[in-house]
Amino acid sequence: MSQLENKSQNSFPGEVHPVPGGDVVLTRLDDVINWARSNSLWPLTFATSCCGIELMSVASSKYDFSRFGFEVARASARQADVIIIAGTIVNKMAPVLKRLYDQMPDPKYVIAMGACAISGGPFFYNTYSVVKGADHVIPVDVYIAGCPPRPEALLNSLITLQQKIKSGYTREQIKAG
Numbered sequence: 001m002s003q004l005e006n007k008s009q010n011s012f013p014g015e016v017h018p019v020p021g022g023d024v025v026l027t028r029l030d031d032v033i034n035w036a037r038s039n040s041l042w043p044l045t046f047a048t049s050c051c052g053i054e055l056m057s058v059a060s061s062k063y064d065f066s067r068f069g070f071e072v073a074r075a076s077a078r079q080a081d082v083i084i085i086a087g088t089i090v091n092k093m094a095p096v097l098k099r100l101y102d103q104m105p106d107p108k109y110v111i112a113m114g115a116c117a118i119s120g121g122p123f124f125y126n127t128y129s130v131v132k133g134a135d136h137v138i139p140v141d142v143y144i145a146g147c148p149p150r151p152e153a154l155l156n157s158l159i160t161l162q163q164k165i166k167s168g169y170t171r172e173q174i175k176a177g
């Protein structure tokens with residue numbers, strides 16, 4: 001099996017057809033774009049409370065999310081295409097989160113990390129100031145349970161997002177249902 005054929009079966013979207021003198025790859029442009037996009041996601045450096053520590057851990061050498069193409073973390077929303085909501089969103093923060101999301105270029109993706117981002121978590125009851133789920137503010141593509149989720153869970157969510165993108169997932173398609 002040639003190196004190209006082996007790579008094709010593992011990851012590259014398409015079929016390899018051996019011909020005299022080399023190989024011919026048949027694929028679709030959409031599949032190649034989605035494959036490339038899924039392997040070069042740039043996360044926004046954004047964390048609002050304790051889940052942010054686990055997010056930083058995933059970027060460190062022990063877990064090393066650069067293995068999956070996420071290492072180009074950006075401080076500007078205009079240069080990012082993934083926002084990982086790592087922490088509690090309070091009502092005063094909600095308009096800022098919405099503005100950051102609006103500043104990100106399309107296509108853009110959102111991961112809700114931890115109980116606070118999913119539902120308000122331990123602040124769901126008896127707290128007047130916490131948003132009870134980031135999806136009340138912006139659309140969310142992947143949820144990670146936990147308080148906080150372990151770094152492995154965050155890595156798993158990033159891989160899940162990659163798989164969704166490779167499968168041609170767009171938020172518009174989901175809405176159209």
Ligand code: SF4
Nearest residue numbers: 050051114115116148
């Ligand atoms: S889910 Fe738990 S660890 Fe994460 S921000 Fe909320 S309280 Fe902190």
